[in-house]
Amino acid sequence: MADDLLRRVRPPNWQNPQPRSRYDLIVVGGGPAGLAAAELAAREGRSVALLERYRLGGNSLNSGSIPSKAIIRAARVLVSLRDEEDFGATAFERPATDFAAVMERMRRLRARIAEYHSIDRLCARGIDVFFGGARFLGPDTLGVADASLSFSKAIVATGARPQASSIPGLAQAGFQTSDTIFDLTELPRRLGVIGGGPLGCELAQAFSRLGSQVTLVQNEPKFLPHDDRDAAELLSMSLSRDGVDTRLNTAVVAARREGDAKWLDTLSNGVKCSIPVDDILLSVGRVPNVEELGLEAAGIAYEATGIAVDRYLRTSNQNVYAAGDVCQSYQFTNVAESCGRLAAHNAFGAGAQRQSNLAVPWCTYCDPEIAHIGLHPHEARAQSIPVKSFTIMMQDVEGAITDGLDEGFVKIHIREGTDQILGATIVATRAAELINEMSVIMNAGIGMRRLASILHSYPAQSDAIRLAAMAFLEDRSNA
Amino acid sequence: MPALTELSDEALIDRLQRGAFAYFIDYTQAHTGLVADNSRAGSPCSIAVVGFALSCYPVGVERGWMSRTQAAALTLRTLRFFWSSIQGDQANVTGYRGFYYHFLGMQTGRRVWQCELSLIDTALLMAGILTAGAYFDGAGEEADIRRLSDALYRRVDWQWAQNGQQTVSQGWKPECGFLNYGWEGYNEAALLYVLGIGSPAHALAAGSFTGWTCTYQWENLLGHDVLYSGPLFTHLFSHAWIDYRNIRDPFMREKHSDYFDNTRSAIAIQREYGARNPHGFEGYDRDLWGVTAGDGPGNRELRQHGRDRRFFGYMSRGVPYGPDDGTIAPWAMLATLPFDADAALRGTRHLLRTYPEVCTQDRFSSGFNPTVESPSGGWLSEGWFGLDQGLLVMMIENYRSGLIWDITRQCPAIRAGLIGAGFTGGWL
Numbered sequence: 001m002a003d004d005l006l007r008r009v010r011p012p013n014w015q016n017p018q019p020r021s022r023y024d025l026i027v028v029g030g031g032p033a034g035l036a037a038a039e040l041a042a043r044e045g046r047s048v049a050l051l052e053r054y055r056l057g058g059n060s061l062n063s064g065s066i067p068s069k070a071i072i073r074a075a076r077v078l079v080s081l082r083d084e085e086d087f088g089a090t091a092f093e094r095p096a097t098d099f100a101a102v103m104e105r106m107r108r109l110r111a112r113i114a115e116y117h118s119i120d121r122l123c124a125r126g127i128d129v130f131f132g133g134a135r136f137l138g139p140d141t142l143g144v145a146d147a148s149l150s151f152s153k154a155i156v157a158t159g160a161r162p163q164a165s166s167i168p169g170l171a172q173a174g175f176q177t178s179d180t181i182f183d184l185t186e187l188p189r190r191l192g193v194i195g196g197g198p199l200g201c202e203l204a205q206a207f208s209r210l211g212s213q214v215t216l217v218q219n220e221p222k223f224l225p226h227d228d229r230d231a232a233e234l235l236s237m238s239l240s241r242d243g244v245d246t247r248l249n250t251a252v253v254a255a256r257r258e259g260d261a262k263w264l265d266t267l268s269n270g271v272k273c274s275i276p277v278d279d280i281l282l283s284v285g286r287v288p289n290v291e292e293l294g295l296e297a298a299g300i301a302y303e304a305t306g307i308a309v310d311r312y313l314r315t316s317n318q319n320v321y322a323a324g325d326v327c328q329s330y331q332f333t334n335v336a337e338s339c340g341r342l343a344a345h346n347a348f349g350a351g352a353q354r355q356s357n358l359a360v361p362w363c364t365y366c367d368p369e370i371a372h373i374g375l376h377p378h379e380a381r382a383q384s385i386p387v388k389s390f391t392i393m394m395q396d397v398e399g400a401i402t403d404g405l406d407e408g409f410v411k412i413h414i415r416e417g418t419d420q421i422l423g424a425t426i427v428a429t430r431a432a433e434l435i436n437e438m439s440v441i442m443n444a445g446i447g448m449r450r451l452a453s454i455l456h457s458y459p460a461q462s463d464a465i466r467l468a469a470m471a472f473l474e475d476r477s478n479a
Numbered sequence: 480m481p482a483l484t485e486l487s488d489e490a491l492i493d494r495l496q497r498g499a500f501a502y503f504i505d506y507t508q509a510h511t512g513l514v515a516d517n518s519r520a521g522s523p524c525s526i527a528v529v530g531f532a533l534s535c536y537p538v539g540v541e542r543g544w545m546s547r548t549q550a551a552a553l554t555l556r557t558l559r560f561f562w563s564s565i566q567g568d569q570a571n572v573t574g575y576r577g578f579y580y581h582f583l584g585m586q587t588g589r590r591v592w593q594c595e596l597s598l599i600d601t602a603l604l605m606a607g608i609l610t611a612g613a614y615f616d617g618a619g620e621e622a623d624i625r626r627l628s629d630a631l632y633r634r635v636d637w638q639w640a641q642n643g644q645q646t647v648s649q650g651w652k653p654e655c656g657f658l659n660y661g662w663e664g665y666n667e668a669a670l671l672y673v674l675g676i677g678s679p680a681h682a683l684a685a686g687s688f689t690g691w692t693c694t695y696q697w698e699n700l701l702g703h704d705v706l707y708s709g710p711l712f713t714h715l716f717s718h719a720w721i722d723y724r725n726i727r728d729p730f731m732r733e734k735h736s737d738y739f740d741n742t743r744s745a746i747a748i749q750r751e752y753g754a755r756n757p758h759g760f761e762g763y764d765r766d767l768w769g770v771t772a773g774d775g776p777g778n779r780e781l782r783q784h785g786r787d788r789r790f791f792g793y794m795s796r797g798v799p800y801g802p803d804d805g806t807i808a809p810w811a812m813l814a815t816l817p818f819d820a821d822a823a824l825r826g827t828r829h830l831l832r833t834y835p836e837v838c839t840q841d842r843f844s845s846g847f848n849p850t851v852e853s854p855s856g857g858w859l860s861e862g863w864f865g866l867d868q869g870l871l872v873m874m875i876e877n878y879r880s881g882l883i884w885d886i887t888r889q890c891p892a893i894r895a896g897l898i899g900a901g902f903t904g905g906w907l
Contacts, residue, residue: 082787083786086784086786219659220659221659221660229663229664229696230800233800233801233802234800234801237801237802240789241787241789249658249659249660267655269595269652269654269655269658269659270593270652270653270654270655271593271654377695377696377697378663378693378694381693381695382693386733387697388697388698388699388704389696389697389698389699390698390699391698391699391700393701393757393799393800395755395757395758395799396701396755396757406757409800411698416697416733471699471702472699474702475699475704477704477735
């Protein structure tokens with residue numbers, strides 16, 4: 001499977017092509033943003049070169065969304081067998097986890113999905129692919145390997161990487177990040193996860209379900225600090241139910257190795273504690289890849305937080321754009337792809353488009369999933385927008401009840417006094433799917449009145465969205 | 480003595496109020512006024528319970544359950560203890576910067592359990608101290624009460640508790656400084672902000688209340704518009720002292736509601752949740768509700784009817800988001816008397832008929848959970864908790880005579896705090 005993956009994303013015997021004299025577009029970075037930009041430009045007849053340091057597909061394919069979701073799915077299947085009794089099936093024995101099989105499935109799926117982003121497809125579209133570290137040599141010149149490439153336009157889409165940590169002793173003790181954990185061959189008996197953001201929570205729950213004793217340490221009062229508070233509290237309960245030892249308001253102040261064990265020394269409101277683990281996952285955020293690109297040589301302004309772009313994704317070099325995690329606060333694959341296309345469009349097209357109009361749905365793939373789009377109520381209030389949320393509990397949705405998947409809620413946030421939808425938060429087993437309906441609704445400008453009249457199949461979990469709109473209609477203040 | 484279920488509404492209320500009041504006679508340290516957090520052996524003092532006790536003594540006087548002289552003497556001893564106890568940043572004292580540690584040794588009067596210097600519990604204590612200062616308007620010992628009440632309140636350094644932030648921290652410890660707990664959304668802290676803003680000496684900065692209300696969630700939930708907070712007690716605690724009827728802050732003016740009506744909505748949601756009973760807990764009903772903070776069966780798991788159930792110990796429970804493990808606080812329904820007397824009495828009578836064991840010596844236990852299987856038919860919290868009894872005494876009295884609200888409406892600090900927070904209308 002590793003051969004299948006590499007054949008598609010970084011062929012071992014690859015020979016970089018002979019460069020053209022000048023490219024219409026050079027894209028630096030072969031992740032979701034770079035691939036989308038390169039493919040769009042090539043489709044429009046531009047001469048395109050794509051420069052990739054490591055593997056095509058970026059973090060999403062190689063060490064992010066795809067491998068994590070494959071593992072999460074396996075963990076869900078295993079845990080769903082716990083509830084077999086409630087569904088009338090009593091003959092099964094409790095399943096054991098074959099971690100090697102779980103990882104093998106993940107690698108198989110990753111290799112399969114890699115085909116959609118493969119080098120063969122890029123070449124078939126006439127895109128010249130160069131592997132190697134890229135570096136600006138001047139305002140319109142890039143170097144890669146031994147070649148020097150000139151461009152009319154360029155897009156920097158180098159993505160981001162796991163943020164380092166200054167925890168004393170952590171480097172010596174050894175730890176995993178999202179870049180390395182999917183290469184594990186054995187399930188850690190005890191796993192310490194540092195960081196309660198999306199990836200930390202997802203993998204803490206998944207590894208716990210697969211059989212690890214997981215301790216999740218978060219130096220904040222809640223998990224998913226940027227998400228709805230009720231969602232975060234439901235997640236806390238869900239993690240605990242799955243056996244994760246959750247430590248909120250807790251800082252890891254040191255790590256050390258003693259014999260075969262590693263220890264995380266923690267401090268929580270003055271109380272010290274030491275947690276023995278066999279492996280550590282560090283998941284405290286991501287930082288943009290802006291180093292070693294020679295950005296200064298091209299006059300591209302940047303900071304540690306990323307490349308500075310205007311609302312058209314143009315950098316301080318008028319011929320260079322940026323897209324994806326290297327310049328976006330929303331570090332999601334869907335945003336990266338969208339911005340990659342937008343940057344390619346703006347680089348050549350008439351009628352430049354702004355990226356600020358995007359309504360971004362995102363999801364944390366814990367169980368239940370936590371998805372959001374648009375404004376949170378506190379964000380609306382900070383803008384002096386009167387906001388009201390119409391909430392339907394999944395436990396009151398008949399389709400969710402019959403499915404036995406009735407944990408969570410749908411909240412639709414509206415501008416009070418109107419039926420305009422400002423945002424939505426969904427916590428449900430399939431929230432990632434449900435939020436996409438809200439994305440369509442919001443982008444189509446559909447309000448609560450019209451939404452209430454749109455028929456949904458019955459029974460279905462998505463009926464929760466219609467029920468929220470019905471609650472709006474039944475609210476006396478909207479009469 | 481007739482069974483509770485045979486009494487008229489008025490007689491039932493009177494007996495249960497007196498039973499609750501007696502907690503403060505039974506579990507108060509006479510020479511310091513410190514009151515035990517709960518009736519179990521070895522319980523420390525909770526400063527919040529002292530705040531409730533100080534507010535209940537005027538009720539006892541007016542109801543004839545203790546003499547005014549007795550009440551004044553006990554109140555003065557309590558205030559003298561808090562005034563003269565050690566304040567400092569050491570780990571084993573009673574308070575710091577006018578605030579007090581959440582739990583104190585009943586005998587030593589000093590911090591126990593490495594607990595936090597608690598802002599909300601100090602606010603509850605101060606509410607009781609201010610109530611005493613406003614009620615005792617005579618000469619002699621009563622004048623001393625007024626002087627000490629004012630001095631204790633002035634000493635609280637609310638500004639320090641902001642720690643440079645817009646909103647207040649939940650607490651502080653000498654071992655680590657201010658605590659890093661999130662305290663977003665509406666809850667019982669309304670009282671803390673009102674008292675902090677009303678301080679003539681160390682008032683919270685302007686904008687602190689607005690900063691807090693920015694975290695509010697206005698929701699339509701189970702068919703009711705509500706400023707959301709899950710646990711029922713959060714809709715009751717500050718109301719025990721503050722009469723929110725017809726007074727509104729900017730948030731409630733925007734929503735055409737007030738905090739009193741909001742508690743009525745919270746009650747309606749509790750009842751609707753009880754009727755729907757989504758988790759199939761034993762006993763839940765439109766007339767059996769009260770999911771809130773309190774004692775619980777302890778951390779354990781149970782498999783029932785093909786589903787795993789998890790139970791918890793003392794914790795804050797709420798609806799509809801949870802956590803909910805089937806534990807009901809038996810006192811909670813009656814504590815809502817001023818807001819929805821019909822619902823409160825229907826629920827309480829249903830409870831006493833169905834689960835009479837939740838009330839012993841005319842005093843409700845902190846929690847019960849009939850879903851937990853046991854030889855006695857469920858789990859029942861042992862003994863009583865002072866917070867429950869104090870809230871019940873005050874809320875029943877507010878329903879019967881409005882005494883506490885009458886007292887606090889005359890309290891300059893509370894008026895100043897409400898006005899400073901932007902409240903207008905009604906009795907203001």
